[in-house]
Amino acid sequence: MSSENTTGHTHGSDYEIVYPQTPLSAEQKEQILVNLQKIVGKRNVSHRELDRLSYSRDYWPIALRWMLEGKVPALPEFVVWPETADHISRIMRMANEENLAVTPFGEGSGVLGAAIPVQGGIIVDMKRMNAVLALDDTNLTITVQPGINGMNLERFLNQKGYTLGHIPQSLYCSTLGGWLACRAAGQFSTKYGKIDDILISLEAVFPQGTIIRSKPVPKSSTGPRIDMLLLGAEGTLGIITEATLKIWPYPEKRVLQSYVFSHLEEALESIRIILRRGIFPAVARLYDQVETERHFYRTKKTRGKCVLILILEGDRELVDLEGSVSHAVCTEHGGISVGEGPAAHWLETRFNVKEISEFTPRDVVFDTIEVSVMWDKSMELYQSMISAMKSIDGVIIASAHASHFYPQGVCFYFTFGGTPMTGSPTDFYQTVWDAAMKACLHAGGSISHHHGIGILRSPWVQQELGSSLEVLRTIKKALDPEYVMNPGKMGL
Ligand SMILES: Cc1cc2nc3c(=O)[nH]c(=O)nc-3n(C[C@H](O)[C@H](O)[C@H](O)COP(=O)(O)OP(=O)(O)OC[C@H]3O[C@@H](n4cnc5c(N)ncnc54)[C@H](O)[C@@H]3O)c2cc1C
Known part of the structure; x- marks a missing residue:
C-alpha cells in the first residue's frame, strides 16, 4: 500500500481527495491494525488501497461525477467485516479511545452520500452478517442479520411461500441494514408499508459499544422506543446488527390495471378515494x-395523458373485489382503462436504471428527488416544485410520478435533467436541488420520503425539523460524545 501526505494526495497516484484527512502516523496505523485484527481476525480487516478506494463513495451522482473528474470523495483508513454484534461493540470502544470515525456500509446504493467516510477512519462493512436466523410461520416474522442482500432475502422468502413486501428498485444492490438506516420504501409500499412499518424489533450497537435488543412483540407501551432511534439515523447513532420483520404469505393472485387520465388531479383523486375505501393496491x-x-x-392510447398503474395482490377473493372497486372508482373519475399492458410493462422493466450512469459521463446533470405531502397540498406541491426546477437556466426536463400512497397523502418522485449555462455541473446541480427543496418546504411537504438526508440534504434539515434538530443534536451528543459514528451527515 502506498503512503499518503497530509494534502490527501497519494504518493504515486494522481487523484485528489475531496474530503482529505490528516493521515494517522505509521505507528498509530500499525497499532490500530493489530487491535482490529485481534477483534475480527486477520482476514476480516483490510488497509489495502484498492479496498479503501472501493469504499470511498456510494451512489450519490455527485460522487460519481467526482470520480469521473479523477477525484476520490473520501478514503477510509481501514475496512472491517465484523461477524457478530460483539465484534462491532469492541470496534466502537476502540474507535472512541482512538477518536476514529466509524461509517457503517451496506452496499453503497444510497444516493445522498450517507455512506461516504468523510472523516476517514473505519468502514464497517456489514455484508458478512447476512444470515437468516429464524422464520416463524405462526407469528409471520423473519429474523435476519442486516448485511443480507435484498434480493437474497426476498428469494429466500419466496421459496418458502412468503414475501417481505419490501421491493425497492435497488433490491439487487442494497441491504436490510441500509433500508432500516434510511427508512426506505419499496415499490409495493402502498399495501405492505415502508420498512419502518415492516420492522418489529432489532438488535443494535450504540456508539460507545452498548448492545441493545428490543422485544419482538406486536406492540408495547413501555416508554419511548429507544430502538427506533436507529431507524433513519443513517448510521449516525449506532449500527443495526439484527432485525425481526413482518412477512406475508406469498400472494395467491395479482391483478394488473392501467388507466389513462387527461389530468393528474383526477388520477390523484381516484387513488385518494380508493384508499379512503380501505383498498390498498400493492403498487x-x-x-x-x-x-x-x-x-x-409504445402505447398509443397513452399519448398526452397521465398513466396510472395499479397492481392488487393477495387473497384471491379479496383481490377480485378490490379490483372491481378500484376499476369503478377510476372510471368514475375520468380514467379510461387501457388494459394490463402498461402495468405489465412496468413490472417487466422496474429494475432498469441507467440514466445516471448514461448521462453523467456526457456532462448531463440528472437526478431524482422524492418528497411527501398531504392530499390537500399535493397539486400545489407538484406544480411549485416543477416550476421551481424549470426556472433554473439549463434545466431541460422536470417531471414527476407519484409512487407511494397513504390515506393521508402521497410521495412524489421528481426527475430533473439539464446542462449548466454557466458555472460547474456541481453548482448547477446544487442550484436545482436548492430550488426544489425550498419549493417543497414552502408547499408544506417533507424534503425526503425514503432516500434520507446524507450529505446532500443536510442544508435543508434545519428548516425541515425546526427545534427537533436541536433535540436530535442533544441526543447525538449524549450517545456519541466523541462524534465517531458516521460524522458529517444529516446536519448533525
Ligand atoms: C438504482 C437505485 C434504486 C433505488 N431505489 C430505491 C427505492 O426504491 N426505495 C428506496 O427507499 N431507496 C432506493 N434507493 C436508495 C438506496 O438503495 C437505499 O437508500 C438503501 O436503503 C441503501 O441500502 P444500502 O445497503 O446500499 O446502504 P448504504 O448505501 O451502504 O448505506 C446507507 C446508509 O445506511 C447506513 N447503514 C448501512 N448499514 C447499516 C447498519 N447495519 N446499521 C446502521 N447503519 C447502516 C450507512 O452508514 C449509510 O448512512 C435506490 C438506489 C439506487 C442506486
Whole structure:
C-alpha cells in the first residue's frame, strides 16, 4: 500500500481527495491494525488501497461525477467485516479511545452520500452478517442479520411461500441494514408499508459499544422506543446488527390495471378515494404527461395523458373485489382503462436504471428527488416544485410520478435533467436541488420520503425539523460524545 501526505494526495497516484484527512502516523496505523485484527481476525480487516478506494463513495451522482473528474470523495483508513454484534461493540470502544470515525456500509446504493467516510477512519462493512436466523410461520416474522442482500432475502422468502413486501428498485444492490438506516420504501409500499412499518424489533450497537435488543412483540407501551432511534439515523447513532420483520404469505393472485387520465388531479383523486375505501393496491404509480411519454411511448392510447398503474395482490377473493372497486372508482373519475399492458410493462422493466450512469459521463446533470405531502397540498406541491426546477437556466426536463400512497397523502418522485449555462455541473446541480427543496418546504411537504438526508440534504434539515434538530443534536451528543459514528451527515 502506498503512503499518503497530509494534502490527501497519494504518493504515486494522481487523484485528489475531496474530503482529505490528516493521515494517522505509521505507528498509530500499525497499532490500530493489530487491535482490529485481534477483534475480527486477520482476514476480516483490510488497509489495502484498492479496498479503501472501493469504499470511498456510494451512489450519490455527485460522487460519481467526482470520480469521473479523477477525484476520490473520501478514503477510509481501514475496512472491517465484523461477524457478530460483539465484534462491532469492541470496534466502537476502540474507535472512541482512538477518536476514529466509524461509517457503517451496506452496499453503497444510497444516493445522498450517507455512506461516504468523510472523516476517514473505519468502514464497517456489514455484508458478512447476512444470515437468516429464524422464520416463524405462526407469528409471520423473519429474523435476519442486516448485511443480507435484498434480493437474497426476498428469494429466500419466496421459496418458502412468503414475501417481505419490501421491493425497492435497488433490491439487487442494497441491504436490510441500509433500508432500516434510511427508512426506505419499496415499490409495493402502498399495501405492505415502508420498512419502518415492516420492522418489529432489532438488535443494535450504540456508539460507545452498548448492545441493545428490543422485544419482538406486536406492540408495547413501555416508554419511548429507544430502538427506533436507529431507524433513519443513517448510521449516525449506532449500527443495526439484527432485525425481526413482518412477512406475508406469498400472494395467491395479482391483478394488473392501467388507466389513462387527461389530468393528474383526477388520477390523484381516484387513488385518494380508493384508499379512503380501505383498498390498498400493492403498487400504485401515477405518471405525469412528461413521464408517461418517457415510459409508455409504445402505447398509443397513452399519448398526452397521465398513466396510472395499479397492481392488487393477495387473497384471491379479496383481490377480485378490490379490483372491481378500484376499476369503478377510476372510471368514475375520468380514467379510461387501457388494459394490463402498461402495468405489465412496468413490472417487466422496474429494475432498469441507467440514466445516471448514461448521462453523467456526457456532462448531463440528472437526478431524482422524492418528497411527501398531504392530499390537500399535493397539486400545489407538484406544480411549485416543477416550476421551481424549470426556472433554473439549463434545466431541460422536470417531471414527476407519484409512487407511494397513504390515506393521508402521497410521495412524489421528481426527475430533473439539464446542462449548466454557466458555472460547474456541481453548482448547477446544487442550484436545482436548492430550488426544489425550498419549493417543497414552502408547499408544506417533507424534503425526503425514503432516500434520507446524507450529505446532500443536510442544508435543508434545519428548516425541515425546526427545534427537533436541536433535540436530535442533544441526543447525538449524549450517545456519541466523541462524534465517531458516521460524522458529517444529516446536519448533525
Ligand atoms: C438504482 C437505485 C434504486 C433505488 N431505489 C430505491 C427505492 O426504491 N426505495 C428506496 O427507499 N431507496 C432506493 N434507493 C436508495 C438506496 O438503495 C437505499 O437508500 C438503501 O436503503 C441503501 O441500502 P444500502 O445497503 O446500499 O446502504 P448504504 O448505501 O451502504 O448505506 C446507507 C446508509 O445506511 C447506513 N447503514 C448501512 N448499514 C447499516 C447498519 N447495519 N446499521 C446502521 N447503519 C447502516 C450507512 O452508514 C449509510 O448512512 C435506490 C438506489 C439506487 C442506486
